[in-house]
Every structure is written in structure tokens, then in C-alpha cells.
Amino acid sequence: MAVLDWIISNIFTQAGIIIALIAMLGLLLQRKDAGTVVSGTFKTLLGFMVLAAGSAVLVSTLTYFGTQFEAAFNLTGIVPSIEAVNGFATNDLGLGGPIAITFLGVFVVNILLARFTPWKYVFLTGQALLWMATMTVVFGSAVGLSGIWLIVLCSLVGGFFCVAMPAIAQPVVRKITGNDAIALGHFCTIGYMVESGVAYLVRDRRPDRKTTEDLKLPRAFEFLQDTYMSLAVVMIPLYLVTALFAGPASSAEAAGETNYLVFAFMQSMQFVVGVYVLMAGVRLLLGEIVPAFRGISMKLVPHSKPALDAPVLFPYAPNAVIIGFLTTTIGTVIAMFVLPVLGFAVIVPGMLTNFFAGGTAGIFGNAVGGRRGAVIGGVVHGIFITLLPALLVGTFQSLGFPSLSATDVDTIVAALLFAWIVGPLMKAF
Numbered sequence: 319m320a321v322l323d324w325i326i327s328n329i330f331t332q333a334g335i336i337i338a339l340i341a342m343l344g345l346l347l348q349r350k351d352a353g354t355v356v357s358g359t360f361k362t363l364l365g366f367m368v369l370a371a372g373s374a375v376l377v378s379t380l381t382y383f384g385t386q387f388e389a390a391f392n393l394t395g396i397v398p399s400i401e402a403v404n405g406f407a408t409n410d411l412g413l414g415g416p417i418a419i420t421f422l423g424v425f426v427v428n429i430l431l432a433r434f435t436p437w438k439y440v441f442l443t444g445q446a447l448l449w450m451a452t453m454t455v456v457f458g459s460a461v462g463l464s465g466i467w468l469i470v471l472c473s474l475v476g477g478f479f480c481v482a483m484p485a486i487a488q489p490v491v492r493k494i495t496g497n498d499a500i501a502l503g504h505f506c507t508i509g510y511m512v513e514s515g516v517a518y519l520v521r522d523r524r525p526d527r528k529t530t531e532d533l534k535l536p537r538a539f540e541f542l543q544d545t546y547m548s549l550a551v552v553m554i555p556l557y558l559v560t561a562l563f564a565g566p567a568s569s570a571e572a573a574g575e576t577n578y579l580v581f582a583f584m585q586s587m588q589f590v591v592g593v594y595v596l597m598a599g600v601r602l603l604l605g606e607i608v609p610a611f612r613g614i615s616m617k618l619v620p621h622s623k624p625a626l627d628a629p630v631l632f633p634y635a636p637n638a639v640i641i642g643f644l645t646t647t648i649g650t651v652i653a654m655f656v657l658p659v660l661g662f663a664v665i666v667p668g669m670l671t672n673f674f675a676g677g678t679a680g681i682f683g684n685a686v687g688g689r690r691g692a693v694i695g696g697v698v699h700g701i702f703i704t705l706l707p708a709l710l711v712g713t714f715q716s717l718g719f720p721s722l723s724a725t726d727v728d729t730i731v732a733a734l735l736f737a738w739i740v741g742p743l744m745k746a747f
Contacts, residue, residue: 334370336444338363340614340624341606347613358610365603369629372596377670379588382572383557384669386582390563395654395664398671398707400724404452413455420451420472427477429619438622439488440614441480443503446627446726450476450505453729454736460717461741471740475732483507483728484625490514493685494634499608503625505728506675506703510682513642513699517683517691527688530637530680545636550590552640557586593632600630628678635681641692642680642699647672649700653708656701662708663721667700671725675703706730713737 341362345355408414424447432438454472463471484501487510491502561582573581611624632639650667658664683695707723710730714722724730
């Protein structure tokens with residue numbers, strides 16, 4: 319068990335290593351020469367690390383922004399954190415071992431389903447597999463499963479989500495990318511499909527419907543057609559106004575001797591830098607992983623596609639990413655005030671989820687319903703991704719757990735599947 323734990327915590331949860339090994343396997347199966355294999359493996363790892371570096375910059379500046387946002391508008395409530403659920407499961411419930419084995423089981427079931435069913439998707443977002451294993455094991459254990467049956471059923475449910483979610487999203491992903499080379503491997507897919515459904519209903523039906531990427535500006539403002547300039551124009555006032563409302567005290571520790579407004583300005587520029595680096599990593603990664611994956615597609619899992627993390631879609635519609643982020647944030651704020659009136663817990667908006675899931679949802683809304691779909695769908699998406707964590711809080715409490723919640727909606731749905739269906743069935747029989 320110790321060896322397995324070491325391999326999982328040091329190898330299989332390192333998404334960059336997994337993707338690099340997948341690329342190497344694909345190149346070896348194509349019988350490429352040694353130089354091509356080494357170069358392709360290295361560049362795939364490099365592309366992922368650049369992407370991860372961009373994400374780290376974004377996480378840092380969005381964490382600051384989230385703190386300022388809460389201080390500015392005096393927000394208090396439960397902050398969904400799947401990391402906290404994992405810590406609670408490992409330290410308080412003693413479920414670290416079953417989670418580790420289920421993690422591997424989910425991946426094995428994914429490969430088997432991709433090999434023998436029409437859903438040809440290999441889920442390569444390693445951290446997401448760990449979160450799925452965590453949520454299914456916690457709730458499977460809570461409803462009475464244990465031992466081998468707990469691991470087997472959780473692996474089957476997790477593996478099913480690994481192929482079903484990319485399959486559900488693929489028609490829209492194909493529309494976004496213009497081809498069928500990659501799929502989306504991100505456990506927020508049900509939220510993306512909710513936004514797509516709303517976008518379809520409210521879409522502009524004119525043949526010349528404009529998308530978020532069709533901005534036509536006066537000559538004096540044409541510089542805003544540059545993605546990073548338009549990003550700065552949106553984010554700088556957003557950070558500055560929030561800092562003004564929050565006041566200097568809330569950022570005193572982080573800003574140090576720097577004036578709090580200057581610090582907010584620099585953080586907004588850090589956001590732009592993070593997006594720039596992330597986009598560069600995505601382009602490098604896609605340039606290597608797609609050709610390398612052909613070997614796996616041809617030999618091990620015929621006709622399969624790599625299901626990759628959400629940022630791989632960002633370069634296809636960068637304006638939609640920002641619109642999705644802003645509209646999803648509006649939706650989460652609306653839900654934070656409305657849902658408690660209906661008896662739900664207060665869920666504080668999480669800026670990381672709002673950016674990565676909201677941005678991706680914005681791309682989906684734009685692809686299906688143009689600008690109107692991205693805006694209206696984004697607000698509904700924000701309400702939806704707040705409703706599910708609020709439902710999870712009540713379920714946690716009904717099972718005797720503390721007030722915890724998680725973020726990725728697909729893992730929440732998998733957890734509620736155990737609480738609402740598997741548990742009652744076990745009691746009935």
C-alpha cells in the first residue's frame with residue numbers, strides 16, 4: 319500500500335508526467351525514431367508546464383481578487399473546496415487507501431470503456447480523477463458500502479463519468495475547435511451543457527448572428543481587438559474598483575509598503591500575464607499531444623481522443639472566456655443572495671471556479687448562441703454552479719458530516735447519485 323500511495327501521490331497525480339508518458343507511448347507505438355520520441359515527450363511536458371505556470375499566476379492573482387471581493391462586499395458563508403473534502407476524508411474518515419485504489423480503478427474503467435464502447439475518450443486531467451475518486455468514495459462509504467464493493471462501484475461510476483462527460487460535450491467542442499482532434503476532460507461539463515441549453519433557447523436567430531469574437535471597433539479603439547489589451551481594459555478597472563470598496567486594510571499584508579491601489583493595478587496586470595503564459599502553453603501542448611496520441615488511437619484504443627483540461631479551449635474564443643468569467647460571477651452573486659431565501663446554505667463565489675469553469679462555459683454559450691447566449695447563459699451557469707454546492711452542503715449535514723462543499727459540478731452529481739439513489743436502494747433491499 320505504501321508503494322501504491324507513493325506512486326499515486328508522486329506520479330499519477332502529476333498531470334504533466336502522465337501526459338508526457340502518454341505522448342511517449344503514442345510516439346513509440348508509431349515506431350518513431352529515438353530523437354522524435356525524446357523531443358515529442360519533452361515538448362509535451364514543457365507545454366504542460368508552461369500551461370501550469372500560467373495557471374499558477376492566475377490562481378495567485380484570483381485568490382487575491384477573491385479576498386478583496388469578499389471584503390469589499392462583506393460576504394460570509396461556505397467556500398466550496400474539494401481539497402477540504404479530500405483532507406476530511408483522508409484525515410478524519412480514514413479513507414485515504416480506498417481513494418487511492420479507486421483513483422487507479424477509475425482510470426482502468428475509463429480505458430476499458432473507451433476500448434469496448436462507442437465512447438472513445440481517454441480522460442487525461444489527472445487531478446480531476448482524484449477529486450472524482452474522493453467524492454464517490456466519501457459518499458459511497460457514507461451510504462454503507464465498504465471494502466471491495468466500495469472500490470468497484472466507485473471505480474465504475476468514476477470511469478463512466480470519464481467517458482460520458484467528454485462524449486456529451488463533444489458536439490459543442492467540435493463546433494468550437496472546427497475539428498474532432500481533441501475532447502474536453504473537465505468535470506464541470508454538466509454546467510457547460512446547462513449554459514449551452516440556455517444559449518440555444520435565447521440565441522439570436524438571424525443568419526448573420528455575431529459572436530463574442532466579431533468585435534468591430536472604431537479606428538481609434540482598434541487596439542482593443544488585441545486579446546491582451548482588451549483583457550487589460552476589463553480587468554484593471556475591475557481590480558481597482560473592488561480594491562477601492564475593500565479599502566487598504568484588507569490588502570495591507572499582501573501589498574506591504576506598496577499603495578493598495580497600485581498593488582491592485584499590478585495584480586490585474588499579473589492576471590493578463592497569466593493568461594498570456596497559459597495560452598502559450600496550450601499552443602505548445604496541442605502541437606505535440608495531438609500527433610503523439612495518434613499512436614494510442616491506432617493501436618491501443620482505436621479512434622480514441624485525448625480529453626484535456628479546460629484551458630485548451632481558451633485560444634479558440636478568448637473574448638468569450640472573459641464574458642463567461644464576468645457573467646458567471648454575476649450569477650454566483652445573485653445565487654448567493656437568492657438561494658438562502660429558499661432555505662439553502664450561503665455559498666460564497668469562488669473566483670477560481672468562476673474563471674476556469676465560467677470562462678469555458680462562456681465559450682460553450684458563444685458557440686451555441688452567440689453573444690446573447692454567452693451573456694444570458696453565463697448568468698444562469700453562475701446560478702447553477704452555486705445551487706449544486708448548496709445542495710451538497712445539506713446532503714453532507716444529513717449524513718452527519720460537517721458543513722462542507724465542493725466545486726466541480728460533475729463530481730457533485732456523482733456524490734449525490736450515491737446519496738440519493740444508491741443509498742435508498744441499499745436500504746430497500
